[in-house]
Amino acid sequence: MVRPRKNHEEATMNSRVTTAGPLGTRLRESSAALRVVLRVVNAGPPLILVILVIVFGLIEPIFVTQRNIQSVAIQSSLIGAVSLGMFLVILTGGIDLSVGSVIALSTVLGAVAFTDLGWSPVAVVAVILATGVVIGALNGAIYVKGRIPHSFISTLAMMGIAHGVALIISDGLPSPGMPDIVQTLGGGYIGPFPVPALVVLVLAGIIWFATSRLVWGQWVYAVGGNAEAAREVGIPVDRVLISVYVACGACAAVAGLIMAGRTNSGFPMAGNLAEMDAIAGVIIGGVSFLGGRGTAVNAVIGAVIVGVIRNGLNIVGVNTFLQYVAVGCIIIMAVEIDVLRSNIESRLRAAEGRRA
Secondary structure: OHHHHHHHHHHHHHHHHHHHOHHHHHHHHHHHHHHHHHHHHHOHHHHHHHHHHHHHHHHOHHHHOHHHHHHHHHHHHHHHHHHHHHHHHHHOOOOOOOHHHHHHHHHHHHHHHHHHOOOOHHHHHHHHHHHHHHHHHHHHHHHHHOOOOOHHHHHHHHHHHHHHHHHHHHOOOOEEOOOHHHHHHHHOEEOOEEHHHHHHHHHHHHHHHHHHHOHHHHHHHHHHHOHHHHHHOOOOHHHHHHHHHHHHHHHHHHHHHHHHHHHOEEOOOOOOOHHHHHHHHHHHOOOOOOOOOOOHHHHHHHHHHHHHHHHHHHHHOOOHHHHHHHHHHHHHHHHHHHHHHHHHHHHHHHHHHHHO
């Protein structure tokens, strides 16, 4: 009976010696290498942005002029507003394909309120924003209460509905006329700074604060990480999901406000493929498509990258249609990087587990 205990003690001692010896060294080196790779992957979006600016600046010096930088900021602000809303939805593992139609419908209803009904500027702004909130609430309610398998389905349906309503109301034609406050929000300047960019920065600050400092933000991350586990610990998953789609609709309406100000009209074709740019911005920025990981800063950086790519390709003279191909390819690359990041993190946890 004594012999097995001795064997056990010898095996334990040998294991400790092995772990502390060559094997332990290899595990530490493996973990260190994985951490380095992970840091490089996480630093990818800001690094990509810097490289793009340098490359486009070298190819065409006009790219780095103040006028063009302002143009990039305005273009990125539209993408940024939509991306911030999409970020919240993707954070929960969902998707919202109706954001482009929200932009279109909100501008059309704003034009109707101003030109046809003669409402005050403040009321016009309220109508534009309320459009996004209402559609977002419908998206969330249909998805959650209707027990739809995935938000892709419900928001795809809403994309068609909202776009159709915008075309019916406007008869498919632009409706010129927006109050001065809307034009300022969409294309004004405070010194050298475009007002739309400042609006999006404020919106990003609000979303950053809500997701990083409020309990609601912790719930959103928890739902994105594991909805069933979140429900078991008492988190109101259904209400969190509905609130996320409401927020996404509101962000799309902010983009509609910017678009209405830029074009000085209600435009039923506004926001065409905005969902593609928003998804690209979020994923390129480093937000996980699997949910539960990412920040508002990631979404803003990704939106600026998309804006820089579109502006740079325009200046270089690349065909507009090829730009859609480029953005689509970038989305695929960004998703692959997200998968790579997840694999590296899994291997790192496994390596640290073996070391322990």
